Amino acid sequence: SQKIEQNSEALNIQEGKTATLTCNYTNYSPAYLQWYRQDPGRGPVFLLLIRENEKEKRKERLKVTFDTTLKQSLFHITASQPADSATYLCALEDYGGSQGNLIFGKGTKLSVKP
Amino acid sequence: EAGVAQSPRYKIIEKRQSVAFWCNPISGHATLYWYQQILGQGPKLLIQFQNNGVVDDSQLPKDRFSAERLKGVDSTLKIQPAKLEDSAVYLCASSLEAGGDWDEQYFGPGTRLTVT
Numbered sequence: 001s002q003k004i005e006q007n008s009e010a011l012n013i014q015e016g017k018t019a020t021l022t023c024n025y026t027n028y029s030p031a032y033l034q035w036y037r038q039d040p041g042r043g044p045v046f047l048l049l050i051r052e053n054e055k056e057k058r059k060e061r062l063k064v065t066f067d068t069t070l071k072q073s074l075f076h077i078t079a080s081q082p083a084d085s086a087t088y089l090c091a092l093e094d095y096g097g098s099q100g101n102l103i104f105g106k107g108t109k110l111s112v113k114p
Numbered sequence: 115e116a117g118v119a120q121s122p123r124y125k126i127i128e129k130r131q132s133v134a135f136w137c138n139p140i141s142g143h144a145t146l147y148w149y150q151q152i153l154g155q156g157p158k159l160l161i162q163f164q165n166n167g168v169v170d171d172s173q174l175p176k177d178r179f180s181a182e183r184l185k186g187v188d189s190t191l192k193i194q195p196a197k198l199e200d201s202a203v204y205l206c207a208s209s210l211e212a213g214g215d216w217d218e219q220y221f222g223p224g225t226r227l228t229v230t
Contacts, residue, residue: 009154032216043118043205043221044157089156093216101170102219104156 002028004092006105013080014113021075021108023090033066033073036089038107044089048075080112116140118222120206126228132194135225139187139208145169147219148181148191149205157205163189164211196229203227 003026013019023033032051036044050057050066050073057064063076077084087107094101119138127133139146145164149157160179161171166186174181178197183189193200203224209217 041223043207043224045221046218049216091156094159101159101162102157104158106154106156 002026002092002094002103004090004103004105006088006090006108008108009106010109010111012111012113015081017080019077019080019084019110019112021088021090021110023073023075023105025071025092028071028092029068030092032093033064034091034102035062035064035073035075036091036104038087038089044104047088077110080110082112082114085110085112118206118208118220120204120222120225122225123223124226124228126230127196129198129229130195132192133196133227134193135191135204135206135227137189137191137206137222139189139206140210140220142210143208143220144186144211145209145217146183146189147207147209148189149207149221151203151205151224153202160191193227196227198229201227201229 005024007022032049034049035047037047038044048064050064052068061078065074087109089104089107091102091104094103121136147162148160150160151157160174161181162169163183166183181191203226205221205224207219207221209219
């Protein structure tokens with residue numbers, strides 16, 4: 001069955017540095033991968049989608065890469081700010097499910113210290 | 115544009131009691147999802163509706179969980195009887211069903227259920 005792993009439960013970095021979060025998956029070749037942000041007490045918010053034929057996607061200070069050979073996606077936040085502190089989730093389409101069904105990783109809790 | 119609404123925000127019940135959660139999706143969104151998020155985990159899909167029909171309920175524990183979306187708009191998720199392991203945040207999400215190969219899902223704030 002599909003398996004998705006976010007290697008770090010928590011990541012602490014200093015303001016201004018680049019945060020890099022990792023998402024690995026197995027037993028699957030997804031057509032796309034998504035990243036979400038979740039703040040305490042709130043639902044996830046969609047950030048970026050990257051397709052299997054895209055190596056890199058950018059949105060403002062966010063950058064996502066997708067390596068289908070390594071079965072890995074990296075999520076970067078450049079010039080990080082304390083307001084970026086949140087849990088970041090990666091998600092894949094559920095291969096065995098209906099269109100739109102997502103399988104989420106456990107998330108990485110990012111803390112940016114001033 | 116109003117977001118996905120959920121109520122109540124918090125609920126505490128004893129095991130073997132029943133509980134119901136309500137969700138009102140974004141206006142015009144055909145697809146509605148219910149997720150369960152246990153502390154420290156990512157959301158897990160319980161059931162997906164398209165309009166008022168069930169598309170996928172393969173991960174819904176049907177012996178105790180039920181959900182309906184009678185008029186293709188708002189939805190109710192029920193647990194009866196509740197178990198301790200049902201303690202979690204129940205998230206509702208909706209998407210437009212624009213016809214492409216994926217649709218952005220918009221999540222509500224969730225209902226935090228504690229079963230004692």
